[in-house]
Each structure stands twice: as structure tokens, then as C-alpha cells.
Amino acid sequence: MAKKHIVGIATVALVLAACGGDNSSNEASTGDGDSEGSISGDLTVLTHRTDIVDTVLEDYKERFGELYPDVNIRFEAITEYEGDVSIRLNTEEYGDVLMIPAAVTRDQLPDFFEPLGTVEELGEKYRFVEEQAYEGDVYGISITGNANGYVVNKRVWEEAGITEPPATPDEFLDALRAIEANTDAIPYYTNYGDGWPLGQIRGNMGVLTGPEVENNMAHMDEPWTEGEDINLLDSLVYDIVAEGLSENDPTTTNWEESKNLLGTGDIATMMLGSWAIIQMQDAAENVGASRDDIGYWPFPLQTDGTFRSRIGGDYKMAINKHSEHKEAARAWIDWYTEESGFATDQGGVSVLVDGELPDTLSDFDPLDVEFFELAPRPEGEERLFSDIHNTAEIDLDGWLYNQRLIDIARGAADGDKESYFAELNNRWADARAQVGD
Amino acid sequence: MVVVTGPGRSRFKTPARTARRRGRRGQSETKRGWRSTPWLFLLIPLGFLILFTYLPVANMLWYSLTTWDGRAPVKEFVGLDNFVQIFTRPELFQVFFVSLYYIAGSFVQMALALYFATILSFKTRFRNFFKGVIFFPYLLNGVAIGLVFLYFFRPDGTLDALLTLVGVQDPPQWLGDPSLINYSLASTSVWRYMGLNFVLFLGAIQSIPNELYEAADIDGATSWDKFRYIIAPGIRKIIGLSFILAISGALSVFEIPYIMTGGANGSETFVIQTVNTAFVFSKVGLASAMAVVLLLIVLIVTWIQRKVFPDDKADLV
Numbered sequence: 001m002a003k004k005h006i007v008g009i010a011t012v013a014l015v016l017a018a019c020g021g022d023n024s025s026n027e028a029s030t031g032d033g034d035s036e037g038s039i040s041g042d043l044t045v046l047t048h049r050t051d052i053v054d055t056v057l058e059d060y061k062e063r064f065g066e067l068y069p070d071v072n073i074r075f076e077a078i079t080e081y082e083g084d085v086s087i088r089l090n091t092e093e094y095g096d097v098l099m100i101p102a103a104v105t106r107d108q109l110p111d112f113f114e115p116l117g118t119v120e121e122l123g124e125k126y127r128f129v130e131e132q133a134y135e136g137d138v139y140g141i142s143i144t145g146n147a148n149g150y151v152v153n154k155r156v157w158e159e160a161g162i163t164e165p166p167a168t169p170d171e172f173l174d175a176l177r178a179i180e181a182n183t184d185a186i187p188y189y190t191n192y193g194d195g196w197p198l199g200q201i202r203g204n205m206g207v208l209t210g211p212e213v214e215n216n217m218a219h220m221d222e223p224w225t226e227g228e229d230i231n232l233l234d235s236l237v238y239d240i241v242a243e244g245l246s247e248n249d250p251t252t253t254n255w256e257e258s259k260n261l262l263g264t265g266d267i268a269t270m271m272l273g274s275w276a277i278i279q280m281q282d283a284a285e286n287v288g289a290s291r292d293d294i295g296y297w298p299f300p301l302q303t304d305g306t307f308r309s310r311i312g313g314d315y316k317m318a319i320n321k322h323s324e325h326k327e328a329a330r331a332w333i334d335w336y337t338e339e340s341g342f343a344t345d346q347g348g349v350s351v352l353v354d355g356e357l358p359d360t361l362s363d364f365d366p367l368d369v370e371f372f373e374l375a376p377r378p379e380g381e382e383r384l385f386s387d388i389h390n391t392a393e394i395d396l397d398g399w400l401y402n403q404r405l406i407d408i409a410r411g412a413a414d415g416d417k418e419s420y421f422a423e424l425n426n427r428w429a430d431a432r433a434q435v436g437d
Numbered sequence: 438m439v440v441v442t443g444p445g446r447s448r449f450k451t452p453a454r455t456a457r458r459r460g461r462r463g464q465s466e467t468k469r470g471w472r473s474t475p476w477l478f479l480l481i482p483l484g485f486l487i488l489f490t491y492l493p494v495a496n497m498l499w500y501s502l503t504t505w506d507g508r509a510p511v512k513e514f515v516g517l518d519n520f521v522q523i524f525t526r527p528e529l530f531q532v533f534f535v536s537l538y539y540i541a542g543s544f545v546q547m548a549l550a551l552y553f554a555t556i557l558s559f560k561t562r563f564r565n566f567f568k569g570v571i572f573f574p575y576l577l578n579g580v581a582i583g584l585v586f587l588y589f590f591r592p593d594g595t596l597d598a599l600l601t602l603v604g605v606q607d608p609p610q611w612l613g614d615p616s617l618i619n620y621s622l623a624s625t626s627v628w629r630y631m632g633l634n635f636v637l638f639l640g641a642i643q644s645i646p647n648e649l650y651e652a653a654d655i656d657g658a659t660s661w662d663k664f665r666y667i668i669a670p671g672i673r674k675i676i677g678l679s680f681i682l683a684i685s686g687a688l689s690v691f692e693i694p695y696i697m698t699g700g701a702n703g704s705e706t707f708v709i710q711t712v713n714t715a716f717v718f719s720k721v722g723l724a725s726a727m728a729v730v731l732l733l734i735v736l737i738v739t740w741i742q743r744k745v746f747p748d749d750k751a752d753l754v
Contacts, residue, residue: 083716089508103719108508195699249613251702252591390506390718398717403701412615412702 040070041325106382128313140316144348192250392431550634583696
């Protein structure tokens, strides 16, 4: 096909090789010793929010500057944040303050980041401290929190005759059928083309079996069986797609466009974390609809008559172990989490223990939704879960296996739900045997 | 890669040989100067070559013997385990079937390129304009092409709109249908790379001396005769080279399917699989081994090709 492809393979080779680098960090990390009282220094802050780096973050920088005039902040917004930053971790140059990439396993945290305090101590003030902690030390503080559930266009749902959130997966399917029959909207949009929105549904892991779901799954040979969370979520998506209640050609979907389509009512439902609400409301306004059309409901499942919604942290901010201005970096993190108001301004759940629910979740109020957090990993098993799914090549932090599920459900790949779940169970069991219990 | 290193090596041999010859003639005081000068000139390019090509490849070879996850400070040595894994998991090789579509596409691509190059090497109206049009796609950025063709192939997109104009109802899903997706992607690839083949062929055709055509005209040769007996043998070497590029390119397709589908819906190629293994499943060791295997396969295919079609000198006169 020509030369560029050869360049392609060479690039892969280079990228793979470039991941090496020298990891030895002999350099003693020096704190900001010269100024005891006033905090100063140049800070480089890595952020994934390319959309607000010149607006909201610039404003934060100014407000922070009024309190700490000697600290100079420089933002570095990175589009492919996950991939780029996890490769940069091989050097010592990954900014002073950064979001911990998801690929870093718990036991690797001390290799790259500065401990911020103990779980007990910080846990009194902040939520989600367990999510990036290792051996009792916290390495990152969440920038905001998310509740989980799904975004709906309430106008379309009402048109189909549904005003109450469905309480079981079957009711949910019935509701989608009603939307298909009574409106022109696509009942459920998978966003298969961009991939990552497919993984969002896993934010609901635990609604069925509770906070220990991932820890239990790591000790289970066949998690894709009736009565398990992963089986519940994957079955639901499978049934929706197999019945034709999702978009016609999933391969050409487009995330930015899907926001507008939800706003106009061409799409009725999307499974996303609560972070998406504000973006959807903005999009609705952009296309000339009302912000109030956008609603957010908890996952269609009740335990003892109550809905449950898992809340979890977003990216966690951490300090580079090799930073020369750790005090200033810490001041920025403290200010950002406590003073800036970022978490709730962006429609998220406050990261402070005594913080309130944001307006975007007002739909949850009358439902009396019960919130829960995932349980921390047991000691010694910090990376067991991720090791198993990586070894099994089932990307529970990605979306490749969801795409395959959807391909099978729409008849574009061989097999059916039973055969795919059996295959997943096999690979899971094999991986568990390899990783060693 | 193969193509680039060849001429590079022979270029630095030549001055060395010249130096030896001069030495024998007895100019001993200049001998040392003559010997070291070419090396001085070569210092910087060789440095770059080693730093950016051979060192990373050597690193990759080392990673392929470990179970490194891409971040951990320790790289555990496991010997040939990764290679054993690759050859005992048939599903890792299944993706090479996808390359067949691109190999087929590359034949179409070269036939088209040869056809246009031949036509445009004769006097044709708007010749330069057409040359530009044909070469243009190659200058576009691969990401831009991927996005443009996503809109082109989507339901009710450009292609479907065109088909509706000529009366085709219910066009298929060009990317959604697993039996069509690889044809769609391969034709995008043909669209993109045809211009490069075209320019290579055109350059080679134009280097054929004009007298040959004049002599053929006098002998009463038709256009087909001219192509058959003058052009085709005259550019044999370039055709051979294009084949090597096409086959190794087809084995390592990456850009277009990765941008357009991310390898979903049965369009995954070996390189996409390698990238996913490294960065999604955190198995950099295994992925490095896969990259090494691909490198070997490309080298072997190239070697076979050179054996089957040796590029003997074409003698036109």
C-alpha cells in the first residue's frame, strides 16, 4: 500500500522502544527549602481538560495567584492524556501536578507520586481517597466525583408515555420499546464509534451485588453468570442491540454529534456518568431546545425498593515525586479541591465529605437514591483485579470487548450471548490461574 | 526500512575504496586525512541513524524478552516466552487475513497508477492538472483522510447521497457491514496511496529516452506495442520496488483502519492488535515480540520476492 505503512510499523517499533528510558531516580528530591513562610516556585500542571484550559482554569490561576503571588502556574493541556502521560512517566518530566493515568497500578504509585497523607487522615475531609491509595497512603485527590446512571431526553420519554424511571432491566427494555414504537427517536445510543462511551456503563458495577463487586470478581471463575453485575450490564446492552433498539450503523457514530442529537430528541437515552449531564444540557441549549429536557436517572434496578447509584472519583490530582516545588504543588491541590468550586461547577459530586449534591442530580431527589462507593482493595491484592483482566485481554477499563459484544448482538460477528459469555468466562478463569490467586 | 538502508550502506563504501586506491599510489602523508574525512562527514547522520533507528530496535528486541508492562521499573526477563505465546495463539495470526484485502487493493492501486502514468506521459490535454489531481491525496494528512472518509461512508453520507442520485435505493452499511468494511477501508487506502505509485511510475517512464518512441513510430508500433515493449521493461525495476512496498505495507496497515474504526467490526490488523496489546492490555513485552515477528515476516516476504523476481538490468537498446 506504500511507504507510509512501513513508516507505520517503524513508528510502532519506536513508540514501543521509547517507552523504556532510564527509570533510575537517584536524584534526591529536594523540597522547596529556601522559603519557609511564603510558598513560591514555577508549577507545571498537566491537565486533560483541553476544553477549559484557556477559560475556567485561567480564571482559577488568577484567583490562586491572589493568595500565592509567588507561585507561577503553567498549564499543559494534553489531548491524548492517558496514552501520552503514561508514557511520560518513564521520564522525570511529567509536570509538578498531574492527573494519575488510569494505567498506573496501585503498587506503582510510590514510584511516581508523592504521598499526600494517610487514608484515615485525609478520609475525614475528602471522598474517594481510597481510589488511589497504597498501603495506607493517599497519592491522589479526586478533582470531582461522579454518580452513575443514564442520561435521558425527558421530552421524548414522556412522548412515549414514561414519566417514572424504570425499576428493573425488563421495565427499561419495555420503555425503550415504547420509545421505538411511539416516537422517531433512537431509543438507546451506544456511541460505539468513539468507543470509550461504551465503558461508561461499568460505572454501575455494584448496583446488584454491592461495593465488593470487583474484589469478589477477582476470586470468581465465572463472573459472566446470572446474578453477577458484569453479566447484568453486558446482558442489558446485548438485549438492547439484538432487538434493534440502538442506532442502525454503530460504526460511524460521533460523540460530539450525539450530544446534539440527544438535545434535539433524535436520541432518547445514553448510559453515561453524571459528568455528562452538563455537557448534554449545553448541547441542548445550543440546538435550540431546553436545558430542562435533559434528565438523569439511576440504573434500572432496585434493592429493597430503593434505587442505588455508585459514586466514584474522577481523575485524581497528584504531585510528581521529582517535583522541585512540592509545597507549592500541594497548595494548588488543596486550593483546587477546597476553594475553586471545580467539582460542583462542573456538575459533579463534591469531593469534600460534607459537600452537597449538585443541581444536575436534582432528578435523584424525589427518588431517594442510595449512594455507595466501591470498597477498597484488600491489602496484598491491590493489583489483582487489573492483572486478571489485562492477562485475560478483557479490557474492563476500555471498550474493545464491548464493541465485540455489540458486533455479536447485531449479527456482525459469529456467536450469541451464551457463547460469548462462555468465552469470557474461560478467558477469565485461565487468567486467574495464570496470575495466581 | 529495507529500501532506505540499502543505498545508504553502499554510499559510504565508495569513498573508502577510493581512498585505498590513492594510498597504494604512495601518497602516504595524505592517507590518514583521506581515510578519516568521510567518517567525519558521516558522524552526524550515522549518529542519528543509530540513535533513532537501531537503538530503539535493539531496545524493542530486549523488551520482547521481558514481561514489562510499560511502566514498572523492573523488567522481568522471560526468555522466548512471548514468542512461544505468539505462535501458540492462532487468534493472534488470524488478523493477517485482513491484510489480504489490502494486498488485493494494492494490485488495483498499481494497475491504476500504471495506467494513468502511461497516459499522462504522452501528450494529453490538461496533463499537469491531472498529475496534480492524482498526486494530491498523498499529500493529505492521514487523520484528515480518515475523518473525511468516515463522513463519506456513513449512512446518508456522501456516498449514499451520490448513489441515491443515480437511483440506488437502500445502499448497504459501508462500515457497519462486516463483509464490506474491509473493502471500504482498502479502497480508501488505494485512494490515498495511488498518487505515490503514480509519481514513481511517471518519473521512471519519463526517463526512457525519446528516440526509442520515435524509432517505434517509424516501425509502425501502436500505443499498446510501445507500452508492452518499451515502457513495461523500462520501468521493471520500479514496478518490483513498488511490489515490495505494497506487500510489506499491506502486512502492516495501521493508520486508516485505526483512525476510522479503531479496528472494530473485524477490521483489526496486526499492527492495531500490537498497539492494543501494548497500551490497552499493558503487555509491552508481548507487543514488542509481535513487532519483532512482523519485522521478520516483512523481511522474509521481501527476500522471497527478490528471489522470485530478481531485478536484472533492463536492456532497452
